[in-house]
Amino acid sequence: MIEDDAxxxxxxxxxxxxxxxxxxxxxxxxxxxxxxxxxxxxALIIDRMLPGLDGLxxxxxxRNENVMAPVLVLSALGAVNDRIRGLRAGGxxxxxxxxxxxxxxxxxxxxxxxxxxxxxxxxxxxxxELDLLARTARRGHRAxxxxxxxxxxLEYMMRREGQVLTRAMMLEQVWNFSFVPQTNLVDVHIxxxxxxxxxxxxxxxxxxxxxxxxxLRAPA
Amino acid sequence: MRLLELLxxxxxxxxxxxxxxxxxxxxxxxxxxxxxxxxxxxxxxxxAVAEAAHLLASLPPDEMLKSIxxxxxxDPRHVRLAGLFGADGKRIFGNIETFPAALALDGSxxxxxxxRIDSNGTESQMARAVGVRLGNRDVxxxxxxxxxxxxxxxxxxxxxxxxxxPALMLALAVGAWLSLRVxxxxxxxxxxxxxxxxxxxxxxxxxxxxxxxxxxxASIVNRMLDEIEELIGQLAGVGxxxxxxxxxxxxxxxxMLERGRDGTLAADEMRALNDRAIVGLDQSLAVVTALxxxxxxxxxxxxxxxxxxxxxxxVTAVQEFYAPSAEDKGxxxxxSLAEVTPIPGxxxxxxEAVANLVDNAMKFTPxxxxxxxxxxxxxxxxxxxxxxxxxxxxxxxxxxxxxxxYRSDKSRGTxxxxxxxxxxxxIVKLHGFxxxxxxxxxxxxxxxxxxxxxxxxxxAVAMSLPRAGASPADVAAT
Numbered sequence: 117m118i119e120d121d122a123x124x125x126x127x128x129x130x131x132x133x134x135x136x137x138x139x140x141x142x143x144x145x146x147x148x149x150x151x152x153x154x155x156x157x158x159a160l161i162i163d164r165m166l167p168g169l170d171g172l173x174x175x176x177x178x179r180n181e182n183v184m185a186p187v188l189v190l191s192a193l194g195a196v197n198d199r200i201r202g203l204r205a206g207g208x209x210x211x212x213x214x215x216x217x218x219x220x221x222x223x224x225x226x227x228x229x230x231x232x233x234x235x236x237x238x239x240x241x242x243x244x245e246l247d248l249l250a251r252t253a254r255r256g257h258r259a260x261x262x263x264x265x266x267x268x269x270l271e272y273m274m275r276r277e278g279q280v281l282t283r284a285m286m287l288e289q290v291w292n293f294s295f296v297p298q299t300n301l302v303d304v305h306i307x308x309x310x311x312x313x314x315x316x317x318x319x320x321x322x323x324x325x326x327x328x329x330x331x332l333r334a335p336a
Numbered sequence: 337m338r339l340l341e342l343l344x345x346x347x348x349x350x351x352x353x354x355x356x357x358x359x360x361x362x363x364x365x366x367x368x369x370x371x372x373x374x375x376x377x378x379x380x381x382x383x384a385v386a387e388a389a390h391l392l393a394s395l396p397p398d399e400m401l402k403s404i405x406x407x408x409x410x411d412p413r414h415v416r417l418a419g420l421f422g423a424d425g426k427r428i429f430g431n432i433e434t435f436p437a438a439l440a441l442d443g444s445x446x447x448x449x450x451x452r453i454d455s456n457g458t459e460s461q462m463a464r465a466v467g468v469r470l471g472n473r474d475v476x477x478x479x480x481x482x483x484x485x486x487x488x489x490x491x492x493x494x495x496x497x498x499x500x501x502p503a504l505m506l507a508l509a510v511g512a513w514l515s516l517r518v519x520x521x522x523x524x525x526x527x528x529x530x531x532x533x534x535x536x537x538x539x540x541x542x543x544x545x546x547x548x549x550x551x552x553x554a555s556i557v558n559r560m561l562d563e564i565e566e567l568i569g570q571l572a573g574v575g576x577x578x579x580x581x582x583x584x585x586x587x588x589x590x591x592m593l594e595r596g597r598d599g600t601l602a603a604d605e606m607r608a609l610n611d612r613a614i615v616g617l618d619q620s621l622a623v624v625t626a627l628x629x630x631x632x633x634x635x636x637x638x639x640x641x642x643x644x645x646x647x648x649x650x651v652t653a654v655q656e657f658y659a660p661s662a663e664d665k666g667x668x669x670x671x672s673l674a675e676v677t678p679i680p681g682x683x684x685x686x687x688e689a690v691a692n693l694v695d696n697a698m699k700f701t702p703x704x705x706x707x708x709x710x711x712x713x714x715x716x717x718x719x720x721x722x723x724x725x726x727x728x729x730x731x732x733x734x735x736x737x738x739x740x741x742y743r744s745d746k747s748r749g750t751x752x753x754x755x756x757x758x759x760x761x762x763i764v765k766l767h768g769f770x771x772x773x774x775x776x777x778x779x780x781x782x783x784x785x786x787x788x789x790x791x792x793x794x795x796a797v798a799m800s801l802p803r804a805g806a807s808p809a810d811v812a813a814t
Contacts (some may be wrong), residue, residue, distance in 0.1 A: 216614075262645045265656060278723070291657070303656060304661040304664060327611070
C-alpha cells in the first residue's frame, strides 16, 4: 500500500491485518514505486495524491515495467473523469475517500479472487445450479422461477461464491449504475431473490454481512 | 496623468478619427474643386490661343504682322505672347525673346516656358502656347500666360487651411469634452463598483436614464448585481440549512462517542452504539457527497457520455429497479410508454434523474397509493412524467423544492438528504431540458426533453471507458 496519510494508513493496516492480509506500507510515491517493483505482490493499494510521485504516475510506471498485480486506487477525487483517468492509467478499481474499511476489504478480495473467464455454461454452488445457456436455475430438484435481473444477480454472486459483495459493487457490476440511489434498493432485490432461493425449512444461501453487504455460500 | 488618460480614452480617439476623416474629406473636396477649375480655365485658354494662332497664320504676311502688333498692344495685363521666327529660329518679330525649341509645332496648345521681352524688360513666363509653321517655313508662336492657374491654386490652398484648421480644433475640443464627460461617469461607476467589491452589495451603478450605451451597460450590470445579491441571499439561507443537515447527525455521533468513552457500556451495547455512530457519520457524508455531485453536474464537467438515448429503455429500467420495493411498500408502480423520438443525452444521468423522481414519488406515496411513470410525445419534445398520489407540493413551494436542501415541512421525518430534486434539476439543466412541477391528485413532475440544445452537444466528449469504481455515495449506502 502506498498512502501518505499516516493515520489512514495505520487504520487500513490494522483492519486488513485483522482480516489476515500481510501488508507492506510506503508513505510516498518514490519509495512506493521502488518497493512495488522489488516485491512480488498479489495486489497494490495506491493513493492518488502522493508526495514525491503522483499515484497515477506510479501505476503507469509499474504497468510499463510489466508489473501486472491488480491495483486498487484510493482517491479523494470523486468526479467521474478522475475515476476514468485512474482506471485508464492502469488501475483495476477505484475507491473514493471516505470509504468504509469493509468496502475496501471486499473490493480487495474481489481483485485478488477475480473469477476465471466464464467457460463453463453451468454454475454450481452447493445444491444451487444455474444453466447459463438454458437460462434455468434450480436448487436441488426444485426449479427456481427467476426474473432476468434476478438471474443476473445470482450469476454474479455464484461466480464470486464466498466473497463479500457490497451494494456499491453490485450496483456497478449487475446494474451498471454509476450512482447509488438514496433508497437502498439492492436489499429489496436481494430479499426477493432470497425468498425464491430458500424454501421454508431450507438453510439460507445468501447471508448478510454486517455493515458490508452480502455473500453467497453453500449451506454447511 | 489626467491628460494622458484623456488621450487614451476611447471617446477622444473617436474624436481624433472623426477630425482626421473630416480633414481627408476636405482635401478631396478642395482637390476636386481645384482640378475642375484649372482644367476648365486651361481649356478656355487653349481654345483662345489656338484660334488666335490659326487666324493669324491665315493672314497675308504684312497683315499678320500688323495684327500681331495690335494684339500685343491691346493687352493691359501683359498676358499675351506672340512671336514670328525664321526657319532657322531667329526672331523676326514679337515679344518672345528666344525660339522655344521644345514646343511641338502641331497647331495645338502646350505648356511652354517663354522668355517675354517688352518695355518692362525680360521675364520668364509659364504659358500655354501654340506653334504653327507657315507656308514660307517661318514659325508663328502665339501664347498666353498661365500664371493665373497657379494663383487659383494658391487661393484654394489658403481657403482650405482657413476652413480646415478651425474645424479640426472644433472636433478636438468636442472630442475632449465628450471623453471628459464619459470619463467622469466611468469614475463614478468605478467608485460604486469598489463599494460593491468592499461588501456593499446593495449599491448600484449610477444611471442617467439617457438610454446611451453607457447607461444600457450600467443597467445590465445592475440587473446582474440584483441576481447576484439574490443568489447570495439564497446561498446564505442554504448555508444555514447545510450546517443544520450536517451538524445534526454529527452532534448525535459526538454524544454517542462520549457516552462510549465512559466505559460503562457492555460489549454488545457498545457495538450497537458504534453502528449508530457510523450511520450518523454516513448521513453527514451523504450530504457532502450529494452536494459535490450536484456541483459537479452544475459545472457541466460530467458531460462524458452524450449519446442518442431511448427514453423508453430508461423508464423500463427504472421500473424494473423500483418494482420490488414498490410491491413491498404496497404501492402500485404503473408505466405507460408512448412512441417518442430518441434524444441526445447522457444515459446514466438521465437514468439517475428519472430514478430520483421515482424515488421521491415512492417516498411520499402512502401504502395503497399509485406511482405512474409515463412517456409522452409532445410538440416541444418527449416528456417523462412521474405522478404520485402522495401529499403533493404546494404552489408556493414548487420553486423552492428544486433548491438545494429545501425540504417541505411535510417531508420532515422522511429519510433522505433533501437533495433529490436539486440533483434532477441540475441534470435537466445540463441537458438544456426543463423541469415542470404541478399538482395532480398528488405531485406531478415532468422532464420536458427539448432536443438539440447546443451547450450540451458542443461539449460532448465520447468516453469509451466503462464506468467502474465506487461512486462517492457508496459509504453513505453501506
